[in-house]
Amino acid sequence: MPSPTGPIRLSLVVAAVFAAGIAALLGAPALIPADTVRQAIIANVRAVTGLEPTIRGDVAVSLFPRATVSFSDIALGDDPSPALTADRLTAKLKMLPLLLGRIEPADVSLTRPRLLVALEPDGRSNWSGLMATLARTLKPGAQQAERVLSFSEIRMTNGTITVTDAAHGISEELSAVELSLAWPSIARSFGATGRFTWRGEAFDASANAGDLFAALSGERSGLKIRLAGAPFKLAFDGSMSQRPSLKLEGMLGLDGRSLREAVRWTGHQGLPGGGFGPFALKAQATMTGGMAAFSGVNIEVDGNIAEGVMGLSTEPRVAVKGTLAADALDFTPYLSTFEVLRSTERDWSRGPIAIDGLSGFDLDLRLSAARVSVASARLGRTGVAANLRDGKLTLAIGEAQAYGGVLKGALVLSKSPAGADIKSQLQFADVDLESCLGELFAIRRLEGRGNLGLSVEATGDSVMALTRTLSGSANLTARQGAIAGFNAEQLLKRLEQRPLSMGGDFRRGRTPFDKLTATLKIAQGTASVEELLVEGGAVRLALGGSASIPARDLDLKGTAALVSAAADAAPVFELPFVVQGPWDDPIMLPDAQSLIRRSGAAAPLLEAVRDRKTRDSIRSVIDQLDRDGIVTPASRP
Numbered sequence: 001m002p003s004p005t006g007p008i009r010l011s012l013v014v015a016a017v018f019a020a021g022i023a024a025l026l027g028a029p030a031l032i033p034a035d036t037v038r039q040a041i042i043a044n045v046r047a048v049t050g051l052e053p054t055i056r057g058d059v060a061v062s063l064f065p066r067a068t069v070s071f072s073d074i075a076l077g078d079d080p081s082p083a084l085t086a087d088r089l090t091a092k093l094k095m096l097p098l099l100l101g102r103i104e105p106a107d108v109s110l111t112r113p114r115l116l117v118a119l120e121p122d123g124r125s126n127w128s129g130l131m132a133t134l135a136r137t138l139k140p141g142a143q144q145a146e147r148v149l150s151f152s153e154i155r156m157t158n159g160t161i162t163v164t165d166a167a168h169g170i171s172e173e174l175s176a177v178e179l180s181l182a183w184p185s186i187a188r189s190f191g192a193t194g195r196f197t198w199r200g201e202a203f204d205a206s207a208n209a210g211d212l213f214a215a216l217s218g219e220r221s222g223l224k225i226r227l228a229g230a231p232f233k234l235a236f237d238g239s240m241s242q243r244p245s246l247k248l249e250g251m252l253g254l255d256g257r258s259l260r261e262a263v264r265w266t267g268h269q270g271l272p273g274g275g276f277g278p279f280a281l282k283a284q285a286t287m288t289g290g291m292a293a294f295s296g297v298n299i300e301v302d303g304n305i306a307e308g309v310m311g312l313s314t315e316p317r318v319a320v321k322g323t324l325a326a327d328a329l330d331f332t333p334y335l336s337t338f339e340v341l342r343s344t345e346r347d348w349s350r351g352p353i354a355i356d357g358l359s360g361f362d363l364d365l366r367l368s369a370a371r372v373s374v375a376s377a378r379l380g381r382t383g384v385a386a387n388l389r390d391g392k393l394t395l396a397i398g399e400a401q402a403y404g405g406v407l408k409g410a411l412v413l414s415k416s417p418a419g420a421d422i423k424s425q426l427q428f429a430d431v432d433l434e435s436c437l438g439e440l441f442a443i444r445r446l447e448g449r450g451n452l453g454l455s456v457e458a459t460g461d462s463v464m465a466l467t468r469t470l471s472g473s474a475n476l477t478a479r480q481g482a483i484a485g486f487n488a489e490q491l492l493k494r495l496e497q498r499p500l501s502m503g504g505d506f507r508r509g510r511t512p513f514d515k516l517t518a519t520l521k522i523a524q525g526t527a528s529v530e531e532l533l534v535e536g537g538a539v540r541l542a543l544g545g546s547a548s549i550p551a552r553d554l555d556l557k558g559t560a561a562l563v564s565a566a567a568d569a570a571p572v573f574e575l576p577f578v579v580q581g582p583w584d585d586p587i588m589l590p591d592a593q594s595l596i597r598r599s600g601a602a603a604p605l606l607e608a609v610r611d612r613k614t615r616d617s618i619r620s621v622i623d624q625l626d627r628d629g630i631v632t633p634a635s636r637p
Contacts, residue, residue: 068093070090107154112159113177114160120167161177183212198229201229210222221241233255233256319363377439420461445484529556532558561574
């Protein structure tokens, strides 16, 4: 039968060891003076950070139930701007070295720390000493005496991090920082996780360096970064190096709910117009200094997706360059706040034009698309170059398939004391005039195909104000079309036979033409018609006069003629007329006196009307003619 003596002896030995350990823990405070612990921790922090610690508060040592040392009101670095201050630094001590009489912290926590990172023009900072010390400590093959890094984790609670760069006028502050920094002794990696508040928005963040020693010594190291907040989410997976300067290479992903809000969060002026909502960017990125190059770009804004290459620079100011191509683009969201006409289409918009957001950055972008939508306009294959510099935006249209033809030209937009300064040179070649003029000017009475050229400039704080200062020129040539709203040939033939037969509605039908030519000069909102000639079939129309662009009305005079098929033959019948009223629904009035003169029966009446003695006696006759629709109000005596 086995003797119980062996197990009993083993139990006694374990109990004795356990009791000795408890006794050692309880007696350690008496055996290890607090000042010794204090000096050991200070020496360790000095060796790890390369910064001189200053303890301005009390020191508390506790070895049971956990061995900790706590310092209140600590500062690292030189006054008056130390690199780090904290209300309290607490270090957990490693138990086994402690029992052997050595003071080695396992990890360090900072309560309400305040970190200052001051960048210098040469790229160094007030933390460069710490980086050098960590690199020396982690160097493979380092002597044991050089391995001063005894702890592998730092935690920050309710901290503040301030980053300044005096050379570039940068000062950023992260508040409510909850952060954990870890570099496990069994691995070469470094990890940081936590959250903070940046410019009023909360962010969750994490970073991981695959080789901490390589990263600290400037060599290439794997790097992963994640940053997520309300303004945007960012993910980077690649590598970093610091020789000769900081360089990041890898896949970059960036997205957010509103590009407009993200730009506003950065402190720049809000983007003009509408749109700029949900956005996403994926690209192979190379970032060094204040420059970033993106290849294999896939960018999406407001549902518009484009691919290509882009570049970003921050010095001397933010500038974006790129070449992008898309299958389809819809620019309607960006014009949603810009109204050209009021809903009635009878008056120009008086809403303010806001372009302040154009001054915050520079842009040089080349964009092509197979299909483009702008409000109700539909364009085919289009190539556009957008250049924004010092608040002046230039849109150069290399070629666009528009209104069944081709559009080329340029539009320049800039801010002026009066509001907006606009200059435009556009050439429409072989376009459908009904859709083109209808979309641009709400004129829908001209049919056919032709060419339209516009060269105008204006200044104002609204569309209405722009029309009042509009100056420049316009020319139009059309072929094989028609003017809707009246049939000139039918009307002229009827009046040729019966000059006073004006009864009924003559504002119907169409006037076909073979050729239409118009040349206009525009000055301060008034368009003077230098030439307007319509030729087709048996009809020829020639007009002159002016049009008020702000009032959107016409005041034209002209001559309509029935012509013979024989070359160089005199007109068969000519009739002067006027065109007045709104340009989308004008009234054409034939000259009543010419008609009366042509009528043999009515000519004596006209002479009698001019005679004061007989005017009253024939008024009743004129009234009767008026009621029958023969005489227009303009011809009354």
